[in-house]
Amino acid sequence: MTGSGQKQPLSSRRRRENTQWRGLLYIAPAMLLVIVFFVVPVIFTGWMSLHNWPLMGTSRWIGISNYTRMFNDVRFMSALRFTAYYTVIVTIAIFAVAFPLAIFVEKQRRFVGAYRTVIFLPVVIGLATASLLWVWLANVDSGFIGPALKALGLVERSPNLLASFDSAFLTIIIMVVWKIAGFTMIILLTGLQAIPAELTEAARIDGAGRWQRFRHLTLPLMRRTIALALIISVTGSILAFDQFYIMTSGGPQNRMISVVYYIFNQSFVSFNLGYGAALSIALLVILVLISIVQLRLLRIGEERP
Amino acid sequence: MIKRLLAATIVATLCLMSGASATETINMWVRTGVGDSFKKVVEAYNASHENKVAATEVPFSELVQKYATAIAGGQAPDALSMDLIYTPAFAAAGQLEDLTDWAKQLPYFNSLSPSHVRLGTYQDRVYGLPLSVETSVFAWNKDLYKKAGLDPEKAPASWGEIEANAEKIRKIGDDTYGFYFSGGSCGGCMIFTFTPLVWGSGADILSADGKTATLDTPHMRKAVDAYRSMVKKDLVPASAASDNGVNFLSFTSGKIGQQSLGAFAIGTLVTEHPEINFGVTLIPGIDGGTSSFAGGDNFVVTKGTKKLDAVKEFLEFVYSMEGQKVMAQYGSLPTRGDIADKVLEGLDPRMQVGLQAIGVAKTPYTLQFNDLINSANGPWATFTNAAIYGDDVDAAFQNAQSEMQSIIDNAQ
Numbered sequence: 001m002t003g004s005g006q007k008q009p010l011s012s013r014r015r016r017e018n019t020q021w022r023g024l025l026y027i028a029p030a031m032l033l034v035i036v037f038f039v040v041p042v043i044f045t046g047w048m049s050l051h052n053w054p055l056m057g058t059s060r061w062i063g064i065s066n067y068t069r070m071f072n073d074v075r076f077m078s079a080l081r082f083t084a085y086y087t088v089i090v091t092i093a094i095f096a097v098a099f100p101l102a103i104f105v106e107k108q109r110r111f112v113g114a115y116r117t118v119i120f121l122p123v124v125i126g127l128a129t130a131s132l133l134w135v136w137l138a139n140v141d142s143g144f145i146g147p148a149l150k151a152l153g154l155v156e157r158s159p160n161l162l163a164s165f166d167s168a169f170l171t172i173i174i175m176v177v178w179k180i181a182g183f184t185m186i187i188l189l190t191g192l193q194a195i196p197a198e199l200t201e202a203a204r205i206d207g208a209g210r211w212q213r214f215r216h217l218t219l220p221l222m223r224r225t226i227a228l229a230l231i232i233s234v235t236g237s238i239l240a241f242d243q244f245y246i247m248t249s250g251g252p253q254n255r256m257i258s259v260v261y262y263i264f265n266q267s268f269v270s271f272n273l274g275y276g277a278a279l280s281i282a283l284l285v286i287l288v289l290i291s292i293v294q295l296r297l298l299r300i301g302e303e304r305p
Numbered sequence: 306m307i308k309r310l311l312a313a314t315i316v317a318t319l320c321l322m323s324g325a326s327a328t329e330t331i332n333m334w335v336r337t338g339v340g341d342s343f344k345k346v347v348e349a350y351n352a353s354h355e356n357k358v359a360a361t362e363v364p365f366s367e368l369v370q371k372y373a374t375a376i377a378g379g380q381a382p383d384a385l386s387m388d389l390i391y392t393p394a395f396a397a398a399g400q401l402e403d404l405t406d407w408a409k410q411l412p413y414f415n416s417l418s419p420s421h422v423r424l425g426t427y428q429d430r431v432y433g434l435p436l437s438v439e440t441s442v443f444a445w446n447k448d449l450y451k452k453a454g455l456d457p458e459k460a461p462a463s464w465g466e467i468e469a470n471a472e473k474i475r476k477i478g479d480d481t482y483g484f485y486f487s488g489g490s491c492g493g494c495m496i497f498t499f500t501p502l503v504w505g506s507g508a509d510i511l512s513a514d515g516k517t518a519t520l521d522t523p524h525m526r527k528a529v530d531a532y533r534s535m536v537k538k539d540l541v542p543a544s545a546a547s548d549n550g551v552n553f554l555s556f557t558s559g560k561i562g563q564q565s566l567g568a569f570a571i572g573t574l575v576t577e578h579p580e581i582n583f584g585v586t587l588i589p590g591i592d593g594g595t596s597s598f599a600g601g602d603n604f605v606v607t608k609g610t611k612k613l614d615a616v617k618e619f620l621e622f623v624y625s626m627e628g629q630k631v632m633a634q635y636g637s638l639p640t641r642g643d644i645a646d647k648v649l650e651g652l653d654p655r656m657q658v659g660l661q662a663i664g665v666a667k668t669p670y671t672l673q674f675n676d677l678i679n680s681a682n683g684p685w686a687t688f689t690n691a692a693i694y695g696d697d698v699d700a701a702f703q704n705a706q707s708e709m710q711s712i713i714d715n716a717q
Contacts (some may be wrong), residue, residue, distance in 0.1 A: 052535070054398075055373045055374065055377055056373055056376060056395070056398035056399075056400055057398045057399070058378065077708075080342070112543045132682050139544070140542075140544045140547075141543075141544055147549055157543070158543070159543070160543040160544060160546050162547040163489070163491075163546035163694065216395055219353045247546070248679060249490060249681040249682070250490070250682045251533075252489075252490075252546075252547075252690060252694070253687050253690055253691040253695060253701075254490075254491075254682050254687045257682060263678070268370040268373070268374060269370055269675065269676070269680050270675075270676050270680075271370075271373060271680070
């Protein structure tokens with residue numbers, strides 16, 4: 001009796017250790033990928049950011065100079081301002097379009113499959129390809145938008161949409177919404193479909209109107225989905241690069257330089273890899289902070305369903 | 306098993322390598338926007354030699370960063386047709402093959418384009434040799450001149466005259482314009498075609514030692530005004546405001562009355578657009594005088610390439626009478642002074658204007674050329690768009706002046 005009693009915890013501990021090792025074994029491939037392709041590069045970037053590291057030639061240790069330089073860098077600050085401005089506008093625009101679309105395609109109606117497909121179609125085009133397509137659409141002479149406006153008699157002459165900041169910015173926003181809204185719509189759609197029909201039914205029986213049902217039932221139940229869509233949209237917008245590089249090469253008078261564009265310019269045009277690395281680390285910190293704030297605001301992860 | 310596999314692979318690789326040495330393929334990069342002269346000389350070489358050159362075109366605004374990244378990543382081409390302005394920077398970084406001994410034994414070494422060789426020489430060693438020479442010139446469409454009631458044989462001599470002519474040409478039709486330039490932050494296009502306006506009048510955008518930005522001069526203000534006025538009067542197509550250099554050769558459409566372009570473009574026009582009847586003259590300065598930008602490419606070899614002999618053979622072909630003739634036919638001025646007259650013999654007489662421009666031409670010398678001038682987001686490129694198309698000319702001058710100075714200071 002006593003012998004078996006002493007043996008019992010020992011074997012269970014061994015079993016627990018066994019399971020832990022096995023668990024580790026299972027996640028090892030994923031861990032390996034993360035370590036090789038994320039952790040190591042980030043550590044290396046951090047190491048580079050402490051050097052004056054030209055693209056060609058030898059690097060030199062300069063401590064935190066790259067980081068102090070950042071705070072006096074007017075162009076970096078204006079890149080930050082522009083990125084923030086773009087992120088706010090484009091996120092609002094995407095949600096303003098994607099939410100109604102999600103509600104529209106959620107209901108079973110005729111051709112709903114076709115609607116979903118058509119709206120989702122632009123998502124599967126690469127962003128660079130879409131940008132090039134829109135460069136042509138916005139072309140003043142041989143494009144579509146300008147000549148079409150002229151043909152309709154809305155304007156006297158075909159406008160050069162990419163020549164002034166406001167019209168170029170508007171073009172890019174419309175392009176990105178056209179390209180991304182379908183994806184956000186699908187995410188929101190899964191959230192909508194996860195709401196049990198009984199709840200809506202009950203609310204309706206209790207006499208809740210359409211808006212009340214949306215405000216007090218749909219929105220709270222979709223908090224997690226919205227958080228996911230929001231974080232994807234905000235992160236993607238902060239990392240925006242292709243559309244500005246391809247469509248306006250930084251915009252009329254450099255007014256469309258996003259942070260990633262600036263990092264690219266510093267690293268591969270001015271060949272300051274070290275400073276580019278420092279800016280990347282700063283951007284990483286900013287992104288992590290913004291994501292934490294978003295999760296806090298939407299109170300995700302505090303309670304378990 | 307693995308050992309055996311490894312051995313087999315090594316044997317196979319060795320076979321491939323020895324097989325390749327009989328006829329080598331040189332990988333070369335060339336920037337876009339330099340006309341067809343290089344492409345054609347490669348074709349001529351490939352047709353007559355066992356070794357082959359595989360040329361890859363790289364967008365001119367990205368060539369430098371692509372090459373630098375390729376070197377850093379060990380994927381660099383064997384040789385490169387590089388804007389001569391960048392040779393010092395790459396030579397200083399120790400990335401180019403030293404060609405001194407071979408170059409100096411060439412019988413015509415002393416008659417190679419001196420400014421190319423000067424920029425290709427770093428600490429008394431030669432790293433770059435002239436491949437193509439071009440200068441900027443002013444071209445006008447004689448047919449449109451005729452239609453507008455102007456004398457097609459009379460070259461305009463001042464910017465007042467150019468503007469007046471442009472107004473008359475604009476009246477011909479809705480899609481006919483008097484003047485064109487790539488105004489959408491194309492630093493390379495504008496340093497090539499626009500700075501001659503101030504150079505011709507004795508001003509410059511950098512001090513002689515390259516340490517001070519001297520952008521804000523009365524001459525530059527006047528030059529900007531001349532362009533602004535033509536834009537305002539609707540003499541320039543709306544597309545020019547966002548043209549980042551892609552449509553630099555708009556003159557070839559036959560709908561543009563006048564444009565400053567390069568000798569390469571003369572070659573392209575003569576060979577590919579014979580229907581366009583045009584004249585060429587030197588670019589007038591804003592306050593009298595004439596000037597031009599002398600540019601072109603140096604031939605550089607990536608350090609450590611295994612195909613040095615084939616590369617040398619190719620370059621010797623380029624310098625031969627045959628090679629020089631092919632190059633000149635497509636718009637590259639002769640790089641060998643000793644046979645220049647013979648090379649141009651029988652070619653389009655308008656090429657002579659390009660050659661003549663060398664006499665008044667300038668080439669800015671600065672190690673920060675890419676950062677200051679050529680980069681699409683650099684101060685010069687931004688300035689050209691902001692000053693000509695923006696609402697606040699004073700701010701454009703101020704911003705560009707201070708940003709140029711800060712780039713120069715940071716690099717010291």
